[in-house]
Every structure is written in structure tokens, then in C-alpha cells.
Amino acid sequence: MHFYRLCVLSLCFWWQANADSTWQDAILRTRQSTKSVTVDLTKRYQTMDGFGISEAFQRANVIVNLPAKQQREILDLLFNTTSGAGLTILRNGIGSSPDSSSDHMNSIAPKSPGSPTAAMSYVWDKKDSGQLFVSKEAWKYGVRTFYANAWSAPGYMKTNGNENNGGYLCGVSGKTCSSGDWKQTYANYLVKYLQFYQQEGIEVTHVGFLNEPEFSPSYAGMLSSGTQAADFIKVLALTLKAADLSTTIACCDSEGWGNQGSMTSQIKSSGAENLLSTITSHSYTSSPGSPLSTTRKVWQTENADLQGAWQSAFYSNGGAGEGMRWAGLIHNAVVNANCSAYLYWIGVQTGNTNSKLISVSGTSYSVSKRLWAFGHFARGARPGAVRVGISGQPSGVQASAYLNRDGNLAIVFINTGSAAAAVAVDVKGGWKGTKVTRAWVTDNSKSMADLAVVLSNGAASVSVPGRSMVSLSVTE
Numbered sequence: 001m002h003f004y005r006l007c008v009l010s011l012c013f014w015w016q017a018n019a020d021s022t023w024q025d026a027i028l029r030t031r032q033s034t035k036s037v038t039v040d041l042t043k044r045y046q047t048m049d050g051f052g053i054s055e056a057f058q059r060a061n062v063i064v065n066l067p068a069k070q071q072r073e074i075l076d077l078l079f080n081t082t083s084g085a086g087l088t089i090l091r092n093g094i095g096s097s098p099d100s101s102s103d104h105m106n107s108i109a110p111k112s113p114g115s116p117t118a119a120m121s122y123v124w125d126k127k128d129s130g131q132l133f134v135s136k137e138a139w140k141y142g143v144r145t146f147y148a149n150a151w152s153a154p155g156y157m158k159t160n161g162n163e164n165n166g167g168y169l170c171g172v173s174g175k176t177c178s179s180g181d182w183k184q185t186y187a188n189y190l191v192k193y194l195q196f197y198q199q200e201g202i203e204v205t206h207v208g209f210l211n212e213p214e215f216s217p218s219y220a221g222m223l224s225s226g227t228q229a230a231d232f233i234k235v236l237a238l239t240l241k242a243a244d245l246s247t248t249i250a251c252c253d254s255e256g257w258g259n260q261g262s263m264t265s266q267i268k269s270s271g272a273e274n275l276l277s278t279i280t281s282h283s284y285t286s287s288p289g290s291p292l293s294t295t296r297k298v299w300q301t302e303n304a305d306l307q308g309a310w311q312s313a314f315y316s317n318g319g320a321g322e323g324m325r326w327a328g329l330i331h332n333a334v335v336n337a338n339c340s341a342y343l344y345w346i347g348v349q350t351g352n353t354n355s356k357l358i359s360v361s362g363t364s365y366s367v368s369k370r371l372w373a374f375g376h377f378a379r380g381a382r383p384g385a386v387r388v389g390i391s392g393q394p395s396g397v398q399a400s401a402y403l404n405r406d407g408n409l410a411i412v413f414i415n416t417g418s419a420a421a422a423v424a425v426d427v428k429g430g431w432k433g434t435k436v437t438r439a440w441v442t443d444n445s446k447s448m449a450d451l452a453v454v455l456s457n458g459a460a461s462v463s464v465p466g467r468s469m470v471s472l473s474v475t476e
């Protein structure tokens with residue numbers, strides 16, 4: 001019987017030798033040698049804050065407007081830690097628009113008080129462009145990291161009198177306005193927004209006041225150098241303290257890593273680095289390749305395949321929208337550029353591009369494997385987890401490891417090769433021995449499906465299928 005099975009397998013192998021099929025993978029699995037991978041708990045790197053998305057610019061309303069059933073399914077897909085991706089960060093846009101037309105994010109002070117020292121009149125619509133609803137839902141799933149980020153100050157606080165088309169905040173270095181210095185008023189405005197959320201039961205943990213400050217878009221945006229950002233950071237830090245808020249400051253959501261590096265060094269020269277908790281950058285004009293020079297946490301707060309047509313595959317031909325590509329981008333930002341968080345641009349949106357993880361059309365929706373690439377990291381490396389050393393992974397397999405606060409150790413593998421790779425994971429550095437293991441796999445046909453894992457002689461062994469992502473959870 002045994003002989004007969006082997007014989008069948010080798011015939012199949014011979015017959016299937018050039019086909020990229022699961023048959024071939026199954027046969028290779030029996031032939032490959034198991035590679036011993038070691039997690040070293042004595043090698044400790046950055047502390048993780050998590051993984052997330054934004055629903056800014058009224059994308060949140062796509063979720064708000066769904067029928068209850070689809071709404072719950074989509075919220076589960078985003079935030080549920082057992083059936084979904086278990087995302088842990090939500091980046092909300094702080095509105096600067098006088099209205100809610102098109103995709104505008106309306107301001108909490110749509111009318112100018114006339115001068116920076118006059119009383120502001122605030123309006124809280126309890127919607128915040130749909131973001132309050134999504135925030136409250138995310139909170140129910142355990143999300144505790146909320147990044148409130150203004151793309152611009154309201155137009156009346158700016159050199160160009162408009163939330164759109166760039167312009168600077170009146171009162172930062174080199175930018176004076178006849179209407180006066182609006183730095184303190186803008187800081188009060190941001191604090192008021194945070195207090196509205198606090199009243200709703202949501203503690204906003206991070207606040208940002210710029211988005212892509214080297215770019216003047218036709219939508220909300222505001223220009224700033226690092227030096228000018230530092231002028232405002234100093235005012236905002238004091239204002240947060242006076243209001244007794246624990247919200248920390250994040251800056252500056254540059255378009256790319258290069259400009260964020262320059263802004264960070266200007267912030268340091270201006271003596272404002274220590275007033276920040278987090279340096280934030282996007283990946284559009286340059287990607288996170290190596291760590292930024294800072295003592296602060298670093299987050300990659302926005303990236304997406306903005307142009308490509310909707311792609312839901314994990315692997316097709318290595319294209320920009322594929323799940324495996326995004327798994328690799330997250331891995332690179334975390335392992336090589338010291339990022340403590342990685343956020344995709346949009347979680348849920350309509351339309352036919354890859355700028356979101358889940359695409360909604362009417363009352364139906366499609367889920368990309370990009371969501372599950374985020375899911376392996378987000379469910380494995382929970383907020384507060386410390387990234388630890390890992391070595392010995394087979395070539396073509398990327399690996400990272402995270403020791404969670406509850407003692408759970410997560411290991412994330414991305415097999416970029418076409419053949420399956422067998423790994424046996426050992427843990428050293430004060431580990432009492434692996435007792436419990438679980439594993440999940442994502443590839444073109446599976447989405448964080450349970451995967452068999454064998455525990456023998458203290459090592460947890462799994463076979464990582466070709467072009468797949470596998471995460472392990474082990475406890476001692």
C-alpha cells in the first residue's frame with residue numbers, strides 16, 4: 001500500500017513536472033528537506049502599534065450606507081480577530097471643508113470667526129463624514145489606536161484663504177497673514193475635535209495636522225517644511241497638555257520616505273522631535289527602505305496601488321495590486337525600515353481600482369487578498385508586540401517574528417517561490433518550550449484558513465505552500 005502510493009506520486013511528479021499545480025506542490029512537499037528556523041527572543045527590535053486603514057473623504061459612508069448584513073460582514077472582515085483581518089488602527093480625516101458636497105470632509109468650524117482671537121463657533125454633527133460610526137464599530141472589535149489627521153486647516157486660517165491648492169498655516173516661519181497668526185486657533189480647533197470624539201467614548205491616541213505637505217492638490221492640503229511644522233508642534237503640544245488630553249502628536253505624512261527624512265531632520269534641529277510620539281510617512285514618491293533617523297516611532301500611514309484595475313488575487317504575475325506584493329511591502333517596512341505600523345490607504349470603497357482592500361458595488365462586495373496580507377500581520381503582531389530576531393528561513397521565504405504582551409509569539413512567513421517550503425521553528429532566548437501552536441495560510445484559494453502544524457521535539461513544523469503567506473501562533 002505504502003509502496004503503491006509513493007509510486008503513484010512519483011509517476012504524477014514525472015508527469016506534472018512542468019505544471020504549476022497543487023499536485024506538484026504536494027509531491028514536492030514530500031521531497032523537500034525541512035529547514036530549521038530559529039526565533040531569538042534576545043534580539044529585540046521595535047514595538048509594534050499595528051496595521052490599519054482609513055475611511056477618510058466620506059469613504060466611511062460606503063460602510064454606513066450598506067444594508068445591516070453586508071455592513072456586519074465588512075466590519076468583521078476589517079476588524080474581527082477570528083474571522084477577519086483584525087486591523088488595529090483607524091486613520092480618520094479631520095475635516096476642513098465648509099460643506100459636505102462630493103467627498104468633502106466637513107469642518108467642525110465651517111465659518112471664520114473673523115480673527116484668530118475671536119470666539120470660534122463649533123458644530124458637531126455626530127457623523128464626521130461617516131467616520132464616527134466606523135470608529136465606534138471598530139472600538140467594539142477592540143481597536144484602540146485612532147489616528148485623527150487633518151489634511152489642511154480650514155481655509156480662513158491659511159495664506160491662500162482656501163483649504164485646497166496648498167497654502168500655509170498663517171503664522172508659521174516666513175508666512176504672515178493680514179488676518180493674524182492662526183497657530184493657536186488651529187491647535188484649539190484640533191483639540192476641540194479630539195474632545196468631540198472623547199465625548200463619544202473614543203480616545204483618539206494620535207493627532208496629525210498635515211497630509212503630503214510638499215504637494216498642492218486641488219483638494220484639501222496644506223504646505224509645510226519641517227521647520228514650519230515644528231513651529232506648530234510646539235503650540236499644539238502645549239495646547240494638548242492644557243486640555244489634559246493624552247493624545248500624542250504625529251507628523252508629517254509626507255508623500256514619501258525621502259521628504260519625510262528631510263522634514264524629520266528639520267524638526268530635530270528646531271528642537272521639536274521630543275514633542276512627537278510618531279513620525280509618519282506615505283510611500284508614493286519613495287518607499288521605506290531603511291530606518292529614518294529618529295528616536296520616535298515610525299509609521300507608514302498611507303500606501304496603495306492607486307492606478308491598477310481591481311485585483312483580488314494573492315499571486316498572478318507579480319503585479320502591483322496582488323496580495324503577495326503587499327505582504328512583501330509590509331514585511332520590508334517593518335523589518336528593514338523599523339516601522340511600527342503600516343496602513344493601507346482605504347479599507348472599503350466603491351470603484352474599480354486597487355486603492356481599497358474591499359470593493360463595494362451596490363450591496364455586493366469583493367475582498368482582495370491584500371486584506372489578508374494585512375490580516376496575517378495584524379492578527380499576529382498585536383499592539384505592544386515587540387519584533388524579535390528570526391533566522392534560517394529558506395531562500396525566497398521572508399520571515400518576521402513578534403512577541404506579544406500576552407506571551408503569544410507570532411511568526412509570519414511569505415513564500416515568494418513557486419515550490420512549497422517546509423520549516424521547523426525553534427525558539428531560543430528564555431523560552432520554556434513550545435506547547436501550543438496554530439497556523440493559518442493565505443494563497444489564491446485560501447484566506448487565513450487553518451493549516452496543519454506539527455509539534456515535535458519542541459519545534460513547530462509547517463509546510464508553507466509556494467506563493468503563499470503562512471502565520472504561526474505559538475505559546476510556551
Ligand SMILES: *[C@@H]1O[C@H](CO)[C@@H](O)[C@H](O)[C@H]1NC(C)=O
Pocket residue numbers: 076080081082083140141
Ligand atoms: C468575530 O467573529 C466571530 C466568528 O464569526 C464572532 O463569534 C464574534 O462575535 C465576532 N466578534 C465581534 C467583536 O463581533
Ligand SMILES: *[C@@H]1O[C@H](CO)[C@@H](O)[C@H](O)[C@H]1NC(C)=O
Pocket residue numbers: 046047291292294295296297298338340
Ligand atoms: C527603531 O525605532 C525605535 C523607536 O520605535 C528606535 O528607538 C530605534 O532606535 C529605531 N531603530 C533603528 C535601527 O533606527
